[in-house]
Amino acid sequence: MDFSLSAQQRELQDSLEKSLAAISPISRVRRHADERGVFADDVWQGLADLGVCGLLVGEEFGGLGLGLLDAALVAEMLGRHVVPAPFAGAIVAAPLAVAAAGSDAQRHDLLPRIAAGTLRIGVALSEPLAGARANAGVRCRDGRLEGRALFAIDCADAGTLLVADDSNGLHLVDRAAAGLVVTPLDTVDTTRSTARLEFDGVPSAPLPGATAATLQRLGDALRVTLAADLLGASWKMIEQAVDYAKVREQFGRPIGSFQSVKHLCADMVAEIEPARALVWYAAHALDEIRPDASLAATHAKAYLSEGARFVARAATEVHGGIGITDALGLHYWFKRIAWDYQAFGAPERLREHAAALQGLA
Known part of the structure; x- marks a missing residue:
């Protein structure tokens, strides 16, 4: 059995290697780290121009319709160049969640914008996936969210947040919603955006197919x-x-x-x-x-x-x-x-x- 990359996948990595060297050289990474909290719009736009934002979005919604193996190859290149831009949450988890669990209206509204790079969705899934820290966890009561998520990713400059509750539900929340407080967290990695989300009766739009x-x-x-x-x-x-x-x-x-x-x-x-x-x-x-x-x-x-x-x-x-x-x-x-x-x-x-x-x- 020949288990190796296809010619197209090798070409994808080679192309990214050349493009990322120009989009995110170490001098750009250093400037981003020094700016602390300023979203790297130029780096994000460079990824969008390459089609990276639509990697996992179906072609019917304007994306590339590729798979997780292709996303992993892209992630390898982003790690190689320590690119200071959202990816794991905004480009991988968010479109997968909307495609798998969103309603038809949610898919048709959100996926084309994700693919175009005009919509960035932060992701708060850490508690159900890695275990809740003290006083953490989000509950949904009568359509409103209570509690807090301590390790939300890709939240910098994100207008929408994808949040998991303690009953395996998934919710889309407007960044500007009343009762929501987003606090950026300082972590060891200045190329990543991490935040604490606190919910006090925050209205949400559930993804109806979430399990x-x-x-x-x-x-x-x-x-x-x-x-x-x-x-x-x-x-x-x-x-x-x-x-x-x-x-x-x-x-x-x-x-x-x-x-x-x-x-x-x-x-x-x-x-x-x-x-x-x-x-x-x-x-x-x-x-x-x-x-x-x-x-x-x-x-x-x-x-x-x-x-x-x-x-x-x-x-x-x-x-x-x-x-x-x-x-x-x-x-x-x-x-x-x-x-x-x-x-x-x-x-x-x-x-x-x-x-x-x-x-x-």
Whole structure:
């Protein structure tokens, strides 16, 4: 069996590699980090012009009609370039939720705007997917939302929010709705938008077809997307470490010629490369609705979280003291990996979930 990317998928990644180098160079990432909280409109527009916003939107609604494997390939490139733009929530989870659980009117209203990049939807699904923290969780009472969500993503400049309640319901909420307070959160990763949402009798528009299975699929899609992002970020760190080892000299020779540095670089590659097929298969399984799709998604995110964290540490060590300075910029990938590690379930929780899926918990 030949399990590899198609020519079109390889072309997609090659095209994105070239385009993102222009849309989001490290100088643009640095400026975004320094601006703190200012939405990168130019980066978002660049993604929209490439058609990225409509990746998972059906062609009948103006999108590309592609699958989660294609979205994972895009996520890998975004992680590779630490692109400071919404993706996992706004471009993956939101259109999937509307397409799967929205009414006909909601689909015809929202999906074309998502595909065009004119509508950004923030996503608050963390509590039902990763476990509620203290005093967190959202309840729906008589069509109004109460409570709070502590790890909502892609909320910067989003006019609409997708919120999960404690009964597997999904709701669309207007950002300007009375009773809603959106508080941006400072996290380790300045390329991502994270917020706390507080609800006090907030009116919402429920997605009528939402079920526990819908929420599970959204969680699987988010985990595969973040696993792919981890893959891209960690491979970029490996390449940077190898390139640095070739030119940095110590005792009159490149440090890459020393056995300890060689082994460290080889260990990074050995840790990450097997995960590529794991991500591909997990995304493929979700597209094909295979019975092991949730298990594959869970393992992909758990494995990449730990593998990428090892790479982040080892690549920084190869660089020595300069690896922790702002001048190099290596920390943007380091911090992105740290954010991905925790989002929608750290490895320990994901393995508990995998055990439960197999009836072992």
